Amino acid sequence: MAGMGTRDIKRKIKSVNSTMQITKAMELVSTAKLKRSRDRMDITRPYFETVLETVQDLMKTQKKVKHEFLDYREVKNSIYVIVTADRGLCGGYNNNAMKLVFEDIKDKSSAKIITIGKKSRDSFTKRDYNVVREYVYISENPQYSDAQEMAKYLLKLYSQEEVDEIKLVYTRFISTISQQATMLKLLPMVMEAKVEEVKVEEEGDDESYMVYEPSPETVLSYVIPKYIESTIYGALVESAAAEQAARRLAMENANDNAEDIIDSLTLSFNQARQASITQEISEIVGGAEALK
Amino acid sequence: MATKFLLEIVTPEKTFFNGEVDMVVLRTTEGDMAIMYDHEQMVAPVAIGSVRVRMQGEEKFRDAACSGGFITVTYDKTTVVTDSAEWADEIDLNRAKAAQQRAQNRLERRDSELDYARAIDSLTRATNRIRVAEKN
Numbered sequence: 001m002a003g004m005g006t007r008d009i010k011r012k013i014k015s016v017n018s019t020m021q022i023t024k025a026m027e028l029v030s031t032a033k034l035k036r037s038r039d040r041m042d043i044t045r046p047y048f049e050t051v052l053e054t055v056q057d058l059m060k061t062q063k064k065v066k067h068e069f070l071d072y073r074e075v076k077n078s079i080y081v082i083v084t085a086d087r088g089l090c091g092g093y094n095n096n097a098m099k100l101v102f103e104d105i106k107d108k109s110s111a112k113i114i115t116i117g118k119k120s121r122d123s124f125t126k127r128d129y130n131v132v133r134e135y136v137y138i139s140e141n142p143q144y145s146d147a148q149e150m151a152k153y154l155l156k157l158y159s160q161e162e163v164d165e166i167k168l169v170y171t172r173f174i175s176t177i178s179q180q181a182t183m184l185k186l187l188p189m190v191m192e193a194k195v196e197e198v199k200v201e202e203e204g205d206d207e208s209y210m211v212y213e214p215s216p217e218t219v220l221s222y223v224i225p226k227y228i229e230s231t232i233y234g235a236l237v238e239s240a241a242a243e244q245a246a247r248r249l250a251m252e253n254a255n256d257n258a259e260d261i262i263d264s265l266t267l268s269f270n271q272a273r274q275a276s277i278t279q280e281i282s283e284i285v286g287g288a289e290a291l292k
Numbered sequence: 293m294a295t296k297f298l299l300e301i302v303t304p305e306k307t308f309f310n311g312e313v314d315m316v317v318l319r320t321t322e323g324d325m326a327i328m329y330d331h332e333q334m335v336a337p338v339a340i341g342s343v344r345v346r347m348q349g350e351e352k353f354r355d356a357a358c359s360g361g362f363i364t365v366t367y368d369k370t371t372v373v374t375d376s377a378e379w380a381d382e383i384d385l386n387r388a389k390a391a392q393q394r395a396q397n398r399l400e401r402r403d404s405e406l407d408y409a410r411a412i413d414s415l416t417r418a419t420n421r422i423r424v425a426e427k428n
Contacts, residue, residue, distance in 0.1 A: 047302040050373050054335060054364050144304040144375070210366075213336035214322050222337045223362060226373070233304055 006276065009269040013262055020258035026089070027251035033140075034176070034244035041173065041241050048234040055227045057210070058220060059189070067217060068159065069224045072188050077110045079132070079154065079163040081186075081232065082124075083170040083239040084117035085139055090247035093171060094119040096181040100169050104183065105129075112163060114150065116236070139243065142236035144229075151229040158187055166228075170235035171242040177249060179242040184235070186228055296348045297329045301356075301372045308356075308377045309345070316370065317344040317353070318363065327363075327370055334365045338374060340416045342424045355380040357424040359417045383425040392418035 059070075080101050084094045098120055105111045114133045115121040121134045133153065138146050157163045166186040171179050212219045299316055301309040317326045319341030338361045344353040361374030395415035399408070 043306050044304055046300075046307050047304050047373065050300075050302050050364070050371050054362070054371075054373070057364075058335065209333065211332055211334040213320060213334060218321075219335050219337060219362070223335075226362070230304065 006269060006272045009265055009272060013265045013269065016258050016261050016265065020255060020262070023251045023254040023258065027248055027255060030244045030248040030251060034241065034248055037237070037241040037244055038173075041237050044234065044237050048230050051223070051227050051230045055189075055223055058212075058216065058223065067220050067224070069187055069220075070189055073161075073164050075164045077112065077163045078105075078165045078167060079112040079114065079157060080105070081114045081150065081154070081166070081168045082116065082120045083139065083168075083235055084115070084120040085243045086118040086137055088119065089250060090243055091250035091253075093179065093243055093246035094123075097169050097171055098123055100181050100183050104167070112157075114154075139236065140240055142233065142240060144233050147229050147233035147236060150232055151225055154186070154228065155225055168232065168235055170239045171246075173238050173242040173245060176245050179246050184231070186231060189224065189227075295329045297327075297331075298369045299345065299372070300369060301343065301358075301374065301377055303374055303377050305376070308374075312348060313345050314348045314350070315346045316372075318342070318358065318372065320363065327365060330367075331365050331370070333367065335362060337362045338372060340413075340420050342420070343372065343374075343377065355424055355428060357383060357421045359420070378421075380424050380428040383421050385422065385425050388418045388421040388425065392422065 082097060082101055084097050088094065094117070101113070101124075108129055112130050112132045113124050114135075115124055115131055116135045117139045118136050121131065121136060124131050125134075133150075135146065135150075154163075154166050158166060165188065168184045168186050170182060170184070172182045174180055296312040296314055299309065299311065299313045300307065315326055315328050317324065319325070319339045320336040321339045322336065324341075325336070338358065340360045341358060343356045343358045345356070346353045356377050356379045358372070358377045359375045361372060364371045364373070391414060395411045395418060398411040399415065
């Protein structure tokens with residue numbers, strides 16, 4: 001800050017201060033929104049977990065079931081569903097999710113993309129990716145019908161063999177200070193997760209015989225689309241919470257930085273003021289000395 | 293001997309019902325089904341229809357409209373997963389009637405195949421809501 005006059009420093013302090021007011025307001029807003037989306041996440045979780053549990057039980061007990069959604073076929077074309085925000089100023093939230101997709105796509109021509117949120121739409125269209133569908137203004141307040149529509153479209157593409165795998169990229173909400181961009185394979189279904197759980201339950205498998213009405217295949221072809229829907233919905237809701245948490249954190253950091261800058265600016269302001277006083281005194285003393 | 297069992301009805305919006313009941317009657321894609329205590333373990337798709345719940349010690353059933361999903365019965369719990377559910381007295385009759393009208397109009401026009409399937413779905417849902425609401 002050397003060389004700056006007191007007036008310049010003062011102006012700078014003022015400008016940082018007004019920026020801080022904005023970031024502070026944004027922090028408060030996202031804190032409130034975060035609370036709302038977290039509540040929502042808690043409400044939707046039972047549904048999501050029940051669907052997941054049912055699917056996993058089914059796969060576990062009915063290993064011989066044949067279904068198009070379970071069969072692995074050679075992956076020629078992939079489709080990515082990516083969940084990001086409509087707005088920026090939320091730290092690495094958008095970029096982290098998009099980076100996962102960029103890194104995963106080896107050949108642009110074999111990848112289709114469904115974007116959710118303005119940020120990913122802009123980013124992928126600008127880079128000439130094949131964006132087949134885009135959803136904007138839903139990420140803050142996702143509806144189940146949005147997820148349903150997406151799932152329907154995805155399943156159609158999948159059964160017509162236009163795509164051979166479906167991947168979902170979203171941001172997991174781990175805690176208010178930690179969010180993690182994750183990629184999840186929706187189809188073909190792989191049940192690698194929760195291996196431990198499966199082992200524990202295996203003991204009781206012989207007695208616990210489950211009846212599937214009218215047949216395991218029918219139930220499966222009903223349950224799997226449900227699973228896709230609820231997973232997408234779960235991802236949307238979780239990402240909404242993660243977005244707010246990321247923004248809150250980014251704004252908190254901005255506030256802290258602004259405070260630091262103001263502190264150091266105030267210090268140099270005082271130094272400059274003191275320096276000018278000292279200089280004035282020495283000028284006066286020097287002048288008086290010369291008159292003698 | 294205990295005759296009640298734990299029933300949970302979950303929708304994407306919320307856990308609709310969670311408590312101990314005596315009997316639940318609902319419509320699967322294969323037909324109506326009543327579930328009581330100690331039912332065989334089973335999974336079945338649920339059609340658009342009503343879910344009737346009888347609490348323990350009560351005579352009357354509580355009716356709810358339900359728009360499809362599936363039911364999982366295990367020894368310790370019965371879970372109904374559905375897209376939406378509402379008690380008969382919570383149903384917005386005017387809204388359901390408007391939806392029914394809308395779906396009928398759409399069916400008459402018959403634009404494309406996709407619209408057709410969706411219209412039939414929403415017509416069934418609306419008709420079901422009206423039926424459940426008016427029965428009470």
